[in-house]
Structure formats: C-alpha cells, structure tokens
Amino acid sequence: MREAAIGISRDSRWVERSLSDVTELLRRGTAPSYVSSSTVRVIGQRCVQISGFQAEAARSHDPGKMSRSLIAEHGDVLLNSTGTGTIGRSCLFDDKGIFVVDSHVTVLRARRDLVEPRWIDLILRSPWGQSRLESHCFVGSTNQVELSRVELAGTVIPVPPLDEQRRIVEVIDAVSAQERAIEASVAKLRETRRAALDAMLGALSWDHTLADVADGAIRNGFSPVETEEWTGVQMLGLGCLSASGFAPLQLKNAPSTVTADHKAVLQDGDLLMSRANTRELVGMVGVFRDVGTPCIYPDLMMRIRPMKGCSTRFLAASLMSTRGRRYIQSMAQGTSGSMVKISARTVREIPVPLPSLEEQRRVLSALASFDTSVETETAELAKLRTLRRGIVDDLLAGSV
Incomplete structure (x- = not known):
C-alpha cells in the first residue's frame, strides 16, 4: 500500500x-x-x-x-x-x-x-x-x-474503516435523496406544464405552417472546423438544444476566417431548431440568448425568425408541445437508430397555430408560473449537487 x-x-x-x-x-x-x-x-x-x-x-x-x-x-x-x-x-x-x-x-x-x-x-x-x-x-x-x-x-x-465508510455514504445518500426528490418535483412540474400547454393549444386552429409565420428563409447554419485558439467568435454545438430549450452548454471556438458579420451569426431572440439528432432529440427548439460574443449556429441546426404578429416564445412553445413534437418525429427520416434528419421541406410544412398576439400572451403568461417554479427548483438542485461534490472532494482530500 x-x-x-x-x-x-x-x-x-x-x-x-x-x-x-x-x-x-x-x-x-x-x-x-x-x-x-x-x-x-x-x-x-x-x-x-x-x-x-x-x-x-x-x-x-x-x-x-x-x-x-x-x-x-x-x-x-x-x-x-x-x-x-x-x-x-x-x-x-x-x-x-x-x-x-x-x-x-x-x-x-x-x-x-x-x-x-x-x-x-x-x-x-x-x-x-x-x-x-x-x-x-x-x-x-x-x-x-x-x-x-x-x-x-x-x-x-x-x-476508511467499514463503519466510517457507511457513515460517509449515508451522508451522501441523504443529499442524493434530496436531489431525487427535487428532480421528481421538476419532472412533475414540466409534465403539468406540458398538459396545460396542450390544453390551451388544443383549442386553437393549427391552419398555418412554419413557412407562413417565418420572416424570410429558414436557413441551415455553418460548421467550420473548430480551433483551439480564442478568435472572438464562438460556435454552438447540438448539445445547446434540449427539452429545456436553449442553454450555452456546448460552445466551441470558430476559426479566424469566421468574422462577426458572418451570415450565420445569431441575434438575441433567434429561434433555433435541430434538424438532425436521435429521434428523441431531433427537432428540438430553443430561443437563442446572447452569450457575450458573436456566435454562429451549426449546419445541423436551422434558424427561424418569426414575422411580426408571431411571438418567438409562443412559436417555440407550440413546436415543443405534444402535437408539435409528434409531427416532427413522425416526419424524421433515417436508417440509423442514432441519427435521423428532417428535411427543409418538412420544417417549412410543420403546422403551427397563429392566434392573436393577445391570445399568444395569455398562453405565455399561463406558462410563466410553471417556468418560474422550475427555475427555482432547478437552482436548488444545482446547489445540492455542488454541495455533494464539495463533500466528496473534501472527504477524498482528507479535510473532513
């Protein structure tokens, strides 16, 4: 030893x-x-x-x-x-x-x-x-x-001695049990939110397509080779879009040939959709939020800028509803179990509702309380995970 x-x-x-x-x-x-x-x-x-x-x-x-x-x-x-x-x-x-x-x-x-x-x-x-x-x-x-x-x-x-191992594990298990309880609460909140959204959207007419409500063309992004050096421009990875929407969790450095005025540089509030992924994740959407530097989106994503009269957040909610997700997944094509794609034509033809702006705001307002609760619970979950990691680190370092 x-x-x-x-x-x-x-x-x-x-x-x-x-x-x-x-x-x-x-x-x-x-x-x-x-x-x-x-x-x-x-x-x-x-x-x-x-x-x-x-x-x-x-x-x-x-x-x-x-x-x-x-x-x-x-x-x-x-x-x-x-x-x-x-x-x-x-x-x-x-x-x-x-x-x-x-x-x-x-x-x-x-x-x-x-x-x-x-x-x-x-x-x-x-x-x-x-x-x-x-x-x-x-x-x-x-x-x-x-x-x-x-x-x-x-x-x-x-x-350590067995009795000490058991005491340590019990402490960690207690924190983990709290994490699981919060995870279950968040999952229930999201399920209830989805049900409320489906009920509100179910009362609306889905007689428009994504092409109808887009302000201009729906465009694929650009995927240059990543560089190790900081160039001042970043690139999104597919991992930035999930069931929770957009989060800058997978950012890469763009090469120096990509400048801040590149056509794939995003604006705060742009709607993004993945056009290739697993069947579970294909067609995920999220509203881009400024990450502090110019940022481009990859070829496996599409950018949609809604016209006046269509809220970006309402459109995102519609596409992530049960009806929206079922349509997108049913239209995804591919022989690989790990990667399927949706074509540009399929994206343009996705049916969406387009009620008045007042009705859109009413739907978003009803969702806001769920979103606030999810954010609060998620923040608490992050604190617990940080606490657990800190306890484990201290134990292994011998400081506890």
Missing part, C-alpha cells in the same frame, strides 16, 4: 488499497445472445445511469446460453467500459431479477470484509474518480475509447 497518493484523512485508520485488493471480481461481461422474450435479461450501457440501475433498458437473453455469462449479483458495481459519452458511468446493481452482463460493462464485486460496494461507487462517481479513469484507464481513439482492465485494477483508492 502506498501512502499519501490521494490525500489520507487525518485519521490514521484510513489506508489506500488498489481496486484489485478490495474486489473479489473485476471483469467485463460477455457478448449476449438476444432473444425476443426471456426471464433472463442483459445489462448493457443504457442500464447504467447516473440516476441508478435502469432495468427497463435491458434486453432479453437466451437462457440456454448461460455457461460463460457473468451473472450480476445484488450490490455489484457496474461500470460502463466503452464509448464516448457513456464510458466511466457507474451505478449499483439492486434488482432482484436474473441479469447477465454484456461485454461493454465491467463488474466490480466488493470484498465485503474490506469495503462497502457503495463506497466504490462513490469513489468512481467523484470528480477525482472520473479524472483518474479518464487520465489513466481510458485507451483508444475518439468513439473507440475503451476501459483498461489492468489500469482499473491497479487504481488505488482511499479505504
């Missing part, structure tokens, strides 16, 4: 051990044999979520081909081991059914005399754990990244 590699607690009972020392099993699963229906199911990457184990994402496995299968046990730590965006995500297996593990997921089965499974999961989820995995355990190129079992097994973690 090495000392002070991470930052030992002031309590001398804290030691450091490698993951191979504190687990009785550390290996990936095997390639599954899928069938249409079975009591045996397969744990894949979609089952391993930040929110916990998702049994509904598991597919059926042939029970006659179990000889080489790795069967999950209650309390196993599941760690996604391949793929950009999913690798490094972990959760505890807590289901009572029969599940086998596929080759994209690693199982860490704790030695219960040394360590709590929840402690291993807490370490892997922590900023330190995620940084360690990324810097030491990921191998391969973009989109082909894999988790090195050898490096993972050799990863050294702090190990």
Whole structure:
C-alpha cells in the first residue's frame, strides 16, 4: 500500500488499497445472445445511469446460453467500459431479477470484509474518480475509447474503516435523496406544464405552417472546423438544444476566417431548431440568448425568425408541445437508430397555430408560473449537487 497518493484523512485508520485488493471480481461481461422474450435479461450501457440501475433498458437473453455469462449479483458495481459519452458511468446493481452482463460493462464485486460496494461507487462517481479513469484507464481513439482492465485494477483508492465508510455514504445518500426528490418535483412540474400547454393549444386552429409565420428563409447554419485558439467568435454545438430549450452548454471556438458579420451569426431572440439528432432529440427548439460574443449556429441546426404578429416564445412553445413534437418525429427520416434528419421541406410544412398576439400572451403568461417554479427548483438542485461534490472532494482530500 502506498501512502499519501490521494490525500489520507487525518485519521490514521484510513489506508489506500488498489481496486484489485478490495474486489473479489473485476471483469467485463460477455457478448449476449438476444432473444425476443426471456426471464433472463442483459445489462448493457443504457442500464447504467447516473440516476441508478435502469432495468427497463435491458434486453432479453437466451437462457440456454448461460455457461460463460457473468451473472450480476445484488450490490455489484457496474461500470460502463466503452464509448464516448457513456464510458466511466457507474451505478449499483439492486434488482432482484436474473441479469447477465454484456461485454461493454465491467463488474466490480466488493470484498465485503474490506469495503462497502457503495463506497466504490462513490469513489468512481467523484470528480477525482472520473479524472483518474479518464487520465489513466481510458485507451483508444475518439468513439473507440475503451476501459483498461489492468489500469482499473491497479487504481488505488482511499479505504476508511467499514463503519466510517457507511457513515460517509449515508451522508451522501441523504443529499442524493434530496436531489431525487427535487428532480421528481421538476419532472412533475414540466409534465403539468406540458398538459396545460396542450390544453390551451388544443383549442386553437393549427391552419398555418412554419413557412407562413417565418420572416424570410429558414436557413441551415455553418460548421467550420473548430480551433483551439480564442478568435472572438464562438460556435454552438447540438448539445445547446434540449427539452429545456436553449442553454450555452456546448460552445466551441470558430476559426479566424469566421468574422462577426458572418451570415450565420445569431441575434438575441433567434429561434433555433435541430434538424438532425436521435429521434428523441431531433427537432428540438430553443430561443437563442446572447452569450457575450458573436456566435454562429451549426449546419445541423436551422434558424427561424418569426414575422411580426408571431411571438418567438409562443412559436417555440407550440413546436415543443405534444402535437408539435409528434409531427416532427413522425416526419424524421433515417436508417440509423442514432441519427435521423428532417428535411427543409418538412420544417417549412410543420403546422403551427397563429392566434392573436393577445391570445399568444395569455398562453405565455399561463406558462410563466410553471417556468418560474422550475427555475427555482432547478437552482436548488444545482446547489445540492455542488454541495455533494464539495463533500466528496473534501472527504477524498482528507479535510473532513
């Protein structure tokens, strides 16, 4: 055991051990044999979520081909081991059914005399754990990244006495339980908002198209090669549009050839729509808000500037309503399960309501109370997440 590699607690009972020392099993699963229906199911990457184990994402496995299968046990730590965006995500297996593990997921089965499974999961989820995995355990190129079992097994973690592990995990679990309660409240608020919006829009006539209400052409953006240097102009990524609307969560530096007067530079209040993504996310819309510097939108988005008499926020709400989303998703084309597209013609022909400005304002006013509540709850959720990360960091640094 090495000392002070991470930052030992002031309590001398804290030691450091490698993951191979504190687990009785550390290996990936095997390639599954899928069938249409079975009591045996397969744990894949979609089952391993930040929110916990998702049994509904598991597919059926042939029970006659179990000889080489790795069967999950209650309390196993599941760690996604391949793929950009999913690798490094972990959760505890807590289901009572029969599940086998596929080759994209690693199982860490704790030695219960040394360590709590929840402690291993807490370490892997922590900023330190995620940084360690990324810097030491990921191998391969973009989109082909894999988790090195050898490096993972050799990863050294702090190990307090079992009673202290349990107390720490209980504190973190308490904060996480508050987070889940707020998440559930936000989800319910959004569902109620959607129902209220659908009811109000359902009473209106949808006898216009997006082309009717657009002031000028509906244009695709521009996607130059990203640069590492700051040039004063930024580019949006597809991740800036979600079910919550626009958020500047994925900004990149545009090359110096893109200037502030480029035709794809956005104005505050522009309506954006994604024209390619997964079927769940294609056609997402959001109202662009100034990010402090000139910003362009990518080729996989479209910009819509409504005419006078049509509120941008009302149009965005209509397109994100149940009726609007169903139409867009039904018109999306593509053979890939991970990427479908909507054509320019489809976008122009999307049906939308166009009541009087007074009626538009009435709808938006009714939605405002829901939006304010969601913002308040979301801010509280952000505080809790920051608190949890801070507690974990302090624990690993030995300052608590």
